[in-house]
Amino acid sequence: MTLLTEDRSLLDSYRRGDRAALERVYDHYVDHVAAFLRGGFTFSSKGETLAFKGYRSPADLQDMLQETFCRAFSPRARQAYDGIHPFTSYLLTIARNLTIDRFRRQVREVYEPVAGGPDDRLDGGGPGLDGEPAGPPSPERELLDREVAEMVRGFYAELDEHDRRVLRVYFEGEEGQRAAAAELEMTRHQLRKAIGRIRTRLQLRLIKGGYLARGGRDGRELRKSAMLLLVALVLR
């Protein structure tokens, strides 16, 4: 996590706001910021120690990820970073402050007083405290989540070993895809097509199970995908 402190030319490019540098910085640090925001942290407010238990909704996490990096990539923040202290600490401080601002506006997440003192660990080490979901989900939500998880498990159980491997490669990201494609004896294009095929099958399964409704233009597209899938299976 010392990318910017070790690579001075990258640091200069970051300060200038070069797109390639920002992309590299984003790709390098985004997982760490996400882990921090999902894990949560404690802080003091008006003499009370509070625990932020982490963003449980992916959409909220997405909002805060965007806001953190937008702030860190703003001209002022780029110039303000000293290039000496770990950039992770800089990013996590931004994420933390934005989350606390949000708390002060009482917008969304659930906070609660805790017995211990505030945790100001932003040394670039761990991503904050281990968090539990903030508040129990509604019974309806729980039921839906269970149903969906079961459906996804059922889908996964039906995949052959090759497709499971393809999926794993997909989730592990672009970088691993080159090596994995070679290992699977596929071109990257073939690998992408295989990923698309599996994802489409899952979408259809979710629709068939009633988890997602379809219609209009989307329905036509999905029917087209289903036809293509059928043709592919026949040709195979």
Place this chain on the structure above:
Amino acid sequence: MMTSNEQQPRGSDHRRSLAQLRKATLGRASHRELVQLARHLKWCGLCRETYDRQVEVDRELARLSGAEVELVPLERALARATVLDAAAEVPGGRRWRLWVGLSVAATLALLLLLLWPVLLRDDDGPPDGRRPPEFALRGADAVALRLYCIDPGAPTGGRFRPASADGGALGCRLGESLKVTYLNAAAKPRYRYLWVVGLDEELEVKWYYPTPGARSGVAIKETRELVPLPDMIRLEVNHRPGLVRVFGVFSSSRIDAERIRRALERIRSERRPLAKIRALPLGVEARQVVVDLRIIGERR
């Protein structure tokens, strides 16, 4: 109340965003589509729920496949596109764009004025509600009220912010405005009218939609998409910090203002705490939805 047409969610935006979400899930969305989708997700409650579910599905699939990842590709790509798009905006470019934007806005305003009678027609799909939903959640087969705070100072263009969600303790600041949207997807009975009123902790009544002088509730259409009610409610007018319980009364037949007023008066006379008021005692068949809104600000 103040009017702001440009901030109302439009059906076409909504449909486009759900299609974009599906493309993004399949890894086929372009950079521009991802940026548009992220903007839409800022304020669209239904799309946020769909996004949440999609990410949960992907996380489960990633876990099953043994991939140890903090973010699934959909999450990563969406944030990446938005962040890089925002970073590409240079101050000079912004100023130039502001001028272009203002010129375009002025031209559009003129056009809007000329085309106003044509635009007033409701052509947002067949009136009988036959238009099938696109990628809608199964749980959306219901009625609901969703509230949004309009925050002019929010970063990354997020002016709309959900003020309410199922089981969430959310809120708006006193300086913000409130946007009310409804979902009317109940198959039976079919609801055609809606009243939206509120009670604060002092049991002071807030007439949101329509005004108390109206003869009946607002006419609503059947839809699986969130539909915004007109105008916005400025919270610094007639509101104070604290909780407001908002009641949405969906009915098949007209309910007149007098009946609503009587129900509210009865509640006020009983002086029950706000938390214990679950519905308005209307005495007629209606489906009532309750949403709590916390208004944040300094008490005077």
